[in-house]
Amino acid sequence: MDLDELRNSWKSLGTDSDALEPVNRRIASELAKGRAVNAQQKLARNYSRSGLAGIVVVLLAPVLVMILKLPAIYACIYGVFGVIMGLLNYRFSLQISKADYITLPVVEAMKSILSLRRDWIRLHIAGYTMGVIVLLTLLYGLLDLGSDAVAGFYVGLAASIPLVYFKERQNLRLIRSMQQEIRSCIEPDKA
């Protein structure tokens, strides 16, 4: 198949209007009723919910004192962690909902998504850093509670490390491939 044949093949590709019309009507009706949302809105909602999860962390902080009988300072550290993560996630959800990566020119849209992805990584790094500090502090407190609590802590930690590692490695690979793609559009001679 040469390029002319390719183009002719493309031109002969026909749309089945009869099949698409009811689909269009259904989508229009759902959208008019506010029932359909796009992926960007779903993602923004997810981060908004993660922001709410920060409140749950704050509400759970007193449990450390009341049930586990840890000193109040642990509850404070845990609560502050919840507030900061909640606010960061909520801020990120606003950033996603305001971003326009659909109607911009393709390369600009990719840059916009790349910038969001970088902020996303920063959010994760902030979360992991604070999470590790909170966990180590909690571990220090749990040492007094006996070996079962400490063992449970280590099991949780061991299970989450590989998950975090693979997830973040995937994210970084994706960012690198996007950077490469953008570079190849701006400087095709160097790509």
Next chain:
Amino acid sequence: MRQTGDKEQQFLGILDRYKDVVSKVCWLYAGQGATFDDLYQETCINIWQGMESFRGEARMSTWIYRTAINTCISWHRRNRRYSDTSSIDSLEFEPVSEDKAPAMTEEHRELHRLISMLGPVDKALITLWLDEKSYEEIALIVGMSQANVAVKLHRIKERLSKLADSGR
């Protein structure tokens, strides 16, 4: 309420006018984890969302192409089906089978197979070339200089020719 009804009619008018563009772009990006239906629906939602912000600065067709292409690229990125666009072997061709997608002959399947081997932006460029858009319009839609569009398209065409030859 009436405003919503007007918007609905306007939206249906846009879809009716540009159904070929939207469905063909979605068809080309379908496969590799995304179905035609998924992409078509998502593109329609994005057209609806963007209608209010469309101020006529760009041509309507330019805006529709951008919306459809960005939606499809974004969908694939989210599903992480292409992390290495340089490796042809890493891409698997999944035929489009939805009944609402454009009807396919053997030639169309071959067209889809060849273009599926390209990276997301290259796929967008060749789609616009296939639709006989000028370099100026392609540059506006993709956001590249006309010179870069020419360089990239030249390479894509060379690559497609080689791929087509190797498939014979």
